[in-house]
Amino acid sequence: MPELAEVEYFKRVWEPAEGSKVIGASANLDKRIFRDIDNDEFPNCLIGTHFEQSLRSGKQLCFLFSSTHWLGLHMGMTGRLKLSDDRSEDFKYDYLTLFLEGHRRLVFQDPRLFGKVLYHNSRKAPKWWSCLPGELTSDSFTYEQMDAYLSRRPKSVIKSLLLDQGGFPGIGNWMADEILWRSRIAPFVRVGDIGTQKRKELFQKIKEVCFDALAVIADGWKRPPNEWLFNHRWKDKGICPKTNKELVREKIGGRTACWSPTWQTYR
DNA sequence: CTATTTGTTTATCC
């Protein structure tokens, strides 16, 4: 589930514990989420450090401990972060726990294990953190950049391309459907068939959906308004808020796309 | 029992 705004939400779950000292650590290292951990000392190497900074880029999270300990977390499909206290009882799927002074715990849980834990100890930021593409919400993501990216992939199906983290970091399945719905583009359209005017609209809607998602979900995980596609897309016989006609769900590029055929008429 | 899942990586084909 976690896309841009959900990941930002999880970042803010841990953030209030910044400044705390780590006094214990436990990890189920046989779980798949630790497949890229190559440091034999992990997670004990974090004991004694101070939790300093919470960072996010696209769907990637990075937490910095005592200036040199970089902990990367990716939520995969079912990952979530908790800030637990002594009264918390549900430990199922808690595969990484950092015990803090003051009886609090930083917890990463991930039932489906598609998530990933990364760790690096050095003054300099590791490559998995420093080499990520710029944020879609930043001014550095320009129409020209997007246009060039699309032009290199004329044969791609637009829905699939929007899920490409190299070009559109943070976008996931629901955001991609929301963007195409707001742009009135059918999900199976080939990128080369999208003209300049429509590309400009697409660019605006990408920005809009990113900002909307952050405002609603990253900030307290509020329920999105019914004017979005969001609240209708998972329901059987869901109704398009624009046309009051039934939405359609179909597999495109291996993922379920939800769209409104009478509204998304750009083919 | 079968089908499905809001993500990424890898293999394979073009």
Place this chain on the structure above:
DNA sequence: AGGATAAACAAATA
């Protein structure tokens, strides 16, 4: 070489 596509990953849920 680089892009397009499908399968694999794991486990819960319907």
